[in-house]
Structures are given as C-alpha cells and as structure tokens.
Amino acid sequence: MGFPQGRLLLLPLLLLTGIQTGTSLEPINYTPAITREPLEGSITSSTFTLDQPNDQFNGSGISDLDDIWLVVAFSNASQSFEPPQSAQDIPYAATFLDKKYYLTIRASRDLYSSKRGSQGISVLRVGNETNCTRSDCNKPLPGPGPYRVKFLVMNTNGPVAGTNWSEDITLRKPVEFSESRPPSKSAGTIVIIAILSILLSLLFLALVALLVYTW
Amino acid sequence: EKGSPTVVGLLVLGNIIILMSGLALFAETVWVTADQYRVYPLLGVSGKDDVFAGAWIAIFTGFSFFVVASFGIGAVLCHSRGMLLTYLLLMLIVYVFECASSITSYTHRDYVVSNPALITKQMLTYYNAPTSQGQELTRFWDRVMIEQQCCGTSGPLDWVNFTSAFREATPEVVFPWPPLCCRRDANFNPLNEDGCRLGHQDYLFTKGCFEHIGHAIDSYTWGISWFGFAILMWTLPVMLLAMYYYTIL
Numbered sequence: 001m002g003f004p005q006g007r008l009l010l011l012p013l014l015l016l017t018g019i020q021t022g023t024s025l026e027p028i029n030y031t032p033a034i035t036r037e038p039l040e041g042s043i044t045s046s047t048f049t050l051d052q053p054n055d056q057f058n059g060s061g062i063s064d065l066d067d068i069w070l071v072v073a074f075s076n077a078s079q080s081f082e083p084p085q086s087a088q089d090i091p092y093a094a095t096f097l098d099k100k101y102y103l104t105i106r107a108s109r110d111l112y113s114s115k116r117g118s119q120g121i122s123v124l125r126v127g128n129e130t131n132c133t134r135s136d137c138n139k140p141l142p143g144p145g146p147y148r149v150k151f152l153v154m155n156t157n158g159p160v161a162g163t164n165w166s167e168d169i170t171l172r173k174p175v176e177f178s179e180s181r182p183p184s185k186s187a188g189t190i191v192i193i194a195i196l197s198i199l200l201s202l203l204f205l206a207l208v209a210l211l212v213y214t215w
Numbered sequence: 216e217k218g219s220p221t222v223v224g225l226l227v228l229g230n231i232i233i234l235m236s237g238l239a240l241f242a243e244t245v246w247v248t249a250d251q252y253r254v255y256p257l258l259g260v261s262g263k264d265d266v267f268a269g270a271w272i273a274i275f276t277g278f279s280f281f282v283v284a285s286f287g288i289g290a291v292l293c294h295s296r297g298m299l300l301t302y303l304l305l306m307l308i309v310y311v312f313e314c315a316s317s318i319t320s321y322t323h324r325d326y327v328v329s330n331p332a333l334i335t336k337q338m339l340t341y342y343n344a345p346t347s348q349g350q351e352l353t354r355f356w357d358r359v360m361i362e363q364q365c366c367g368t369s370g371p372l373d374w375v376n377f378t379s380a381f382r383e384a385t386p387e388v389v390f391p392w393p394p395l396c397c398r399r400d401a402n403f404n405p406l407n408e409d410g411c412r413l414g415h416q417d418y419l420f421t422k423g424c425f426e427h428i429g430h431a432i433d434s435y436t437w438g439i440s441w442f443g444f445a446i447l448m449w450t451l452p453v454m455l456l457a458m459y460y461y462t463i464l
Contacts, residue, residue, distance in 0.1 A: 040371050040415075042413075121413075128388070140387075175378065176378055177336050177378070179336055185325055186329055188321060188440075192441075199448070203307060207303060210462065
C-alpha cells in the first residue's frame with residue numbers, strides 16, 4: 001500500500017514503453033535449421049545448408065514486395081542484434097568481422113512458397129558464391145563459427161517481421177589425418193606364423209634326427 | 216628290398232596330392248600376379264607390395280612342389296635310399312620358401328587393409344598431388360571411383376573432414392570432393408552438379424571404396440597364404456612318413 005506498490009506499478013509501464021520503442025517486429029514462430037535432407041555436404045568448413053522457410057511469411061503485415069533477408073551472426077552477438085532501420089543501413093558480408101552480423105540472400109515471399117519447389121530439393125546454401133562482385137554477396141564463411149541465423153522481412157520503411165534465431169551452427173574444421181592406431185595384427189597372422197614356425201622346426205629336427213640316427 | 220607296401224602306397228598317394236596342390240598353387244598365384252583388380256599402384260606407392268612378392272615366391276614353390284613330389288614318387292617306388300634322402304632335403308628347402316611366402320603375404324595384407332587408415336592417408340596425400348606418384352595414384356582412384364561407383368575411402372566426407380592435396384588445388388566452396396564422385400549419365404555429364412556439390416545421394420556416390428579394395432587384396436592374400444598353409448599342413452605328415460620309410464629301407 002503506498003510506496004512499494006507505487007514502484008511496482010511504475011516498473012511494468014517502463015517495460016512496456018521499452019519494448020515499443022526498440023523493436024516493432026512482428027514475430028514469426030519459425031526456427032531456421034540445418035536441412036534435414038540426407039545431404040553429405042550440409043555442413044562443410046565454410047558453408048552450411050538450411051531448409052527453405054517455405055510458407056512461413058503469410059502474416060498480414062507482410063506484402064509480396066517485401067524483401068526477406070537472411071541474417072547471419074556470430075552466436076555471441078545474436079543477443080545484441082538490432083535490425084537495420086532502413087535499406088541503407090544494411091551491413092553486408094564485407095563488414096562481417098567488424099559488425100559481427102550481416103544480411104544476405106535477398107528473396108521474396110513468392111520464392112519461399114512450397115508451390116515452386118515441386119521438383120528437386122529446396123534448400124539454401126549459405127556461403128555459395130565464390131566470385132561475385134555485388135555488395136550483398138553470399139560469401140563463404142570465414143571460420144568455424146559458431147553462427148546463428150534468422151530471417152528478417154524488410155520493406156521501404158524498415159524491418160517488419162523476423163523469425164526466431166536458429167540453434168548454434170558450428171562448421172567443420174578439417175584436420176590433418178593421423179594414423180592414430182598402428183595397424184593391428186589380426187588373428188590370422190598370429191595363427192599362421194605360430195603354426196608354421198612349429199611345423200618347420202618339427203620338420204627340421206626330424207630330418208636332423210634321421211641323419212644322425214642312420215649315418 | 217624291404218619296405219612295407221602300405222607305407223609305399225600311402226607315400227605315393229601323399230605325394231600325388233602334393234603335386235596336384237603344387238600345380239594348383241602355381242596356377243593360382245599366376246592369377247594373383249596378373250592383378251585383375253589392378254590394385255598394384257596402391258601397394259606400390261606405399262612400398263608395402265610384398266603381397267605380390269609372396270605371390271612370386273609361391274609361383275616358384277608351387278611348381279617346385281610339383282617337380283619334387285613327382286621325384287618323390289619315383290624315389291619311393293624305386294626303394295632307393297639315396298633318392299629318398301635327396302627328396303627329403305629338396306622338400307625341406309621348398310617348405311622353407313613356402314612358409315616365407317605365406318607369412319609375408321599375410322603380414323603385408325594386414326598392414327594395408329586391416330583398417331582404412333593407411334589407404335586414407337595415402338589418398339589424402341597423393342590424390343591430385345603434382346608428383347609422379349601423385350599422378351599414378353590419381354589415375355588409380357579415378358578409375359576405381361568410376362568403376363565401383365564409390366567416393367573416397369570411407370565416403371566423400373573424407374575430403375571434408377581432413378586436409379588433403381586435393382583441397383589445396385580445389386577450394387571447398389568450388390567442390391568439396393572430387394568431381395568424379397558425381398553420378399553421371401551415359402555421356403559422362405554429371406546428372407546435377409549443384410546436387411553433387413551439396414551431396415545429395417541421388418547425385419553423388421556416397422559409398423566408400425575401401426570395401427572393394429579390401430576385398431581385392433583379401434582375395435589375393437587368401438589364395439597365397441591360406442592355400443599355402445593348407446599345403447604345408449598336408450606336406451608335413453607325408454614327409455614324416457617318408458622319413459620313417461627311410462629308416463626301414
């Protein structure tokens with residue numbers, strides 16, 4: 001009654017205003033994930049392959065003309081991610097190591113619809129372009145990560161909607177192949193060597209005994 | 216002119232079996248030396264090609280068994296002590312060589328194919344390497360991968376998980392594994408290059424080649440080592456019987 005309750009009332013008000021001024025993103029309940037198709041190369045040392053987010057962008061606030069970007073970020077920077085407020089602010093792969101995140105693979109709702117990919121497999125390979133000169137290149141990743149990704153919908157006014165962050169994605173690190181186990185002698189080798197040695201010595205001794213006995 | 220007819224009969228029978236087995240060993244090791252699976256480059260580059268050395272020795276010993284056992288039949292039927300002693304000494308020499316062949320072959324087979332480590336290491340070091348050994352091994356692997364529809368030793372991920380000479384020539388984004396691992400149509404064009412790059416099993420060979428190579432080398436080794444071992448197991452009692460016959464002549 002009085003002072004403590006007054007403080008309690010103030011706190012929720014501050015929280016509400018905090019949420020509204022920071023982000024106005026419509027949340028899409030979809031978590032990007034590494035593809036479940038049986039692909040040998042789903043994770044390599046500089047690329048990884050995601051399932052396409054088909055039919056996830058049918059919300060009311062999203063139009064057919066909006067850009068859907070893929071945000072790639074280092075795992076430890078994903079919590080402090082702020083979506084770029086306009087198309088000029090978008091960071092690309094060239095500044096990835098400074099800003100710790102970048103946007104790539106610009107698409108639209110029409111491309112991410114299950115009606116299109118009736119033949120073949122629908123996946124997104126992050127890091128697929130080796131020699132492109134545009135600014136929003138999908139360049140190979142610079143290290144093993146770990147990375148997190150999410151999809152971000154933007155229109156001319158700024159960010160509109162975003163999916164959840166994915167789980168940590170750690171790329172492979174190729175190592176020098178080491179013959180850690182020395183080749184083991186199988187049971188057959190032991191059998192052959194042991195038995196043949198015994199037989200040969202038996203034969204030799206028998207022959208020597210014969211010669212000594214009969215000379 | 217003593218000598219019981221049963222012992223003579225047994226000795227003749229024993230030597231007939233030895234001479235036929237010797238001839239079979241000779242023919243079979245000629246087949247091994249001809250290397251119809253054409254795996255010699257793999258062994259030659261590693262320097263562990265004594266599986267074939269065992270085969271060459273067994274060609275000699277197989278034929279020698281044939282000759283000496285025929286001589287032994289003659290010695291037994293002639294009831295001659297001198298001939299029998301010569302037979303025993305010659306047989307001992309051939310016996311020693313055959314033991315050597317059997318043991319060498321099996322030991323080297325163990326070294327190469329008991330686990331995939333040696334072959335994988337060699338493949339990663341030499342495939343697409345610019346040296347002459349590299350070229351030889353590259354031709355070998357290219358042929359095996361196309362003929363057997365396989366990729367790498369344990370699978371295409373050998374090229375992704377480990378550093379290799381191939382990786383130095385071709386960055387991983389361009390192609391994670393050799394392009395010959397892609398499934399191809401009748402005109403030798405890849406069915407789907409992007410699918411192969413991603414690693415979809417409809418467009419890439421996902422089986423490893425180690426099974427085929429292991430099977431080839433095992434076939435050779437079984438024919439040299441175990442067959443030779445069986446002949447030696449049979450020859451010992453025949454020779455002991457011949458020694459007994461020598462004492463009663």
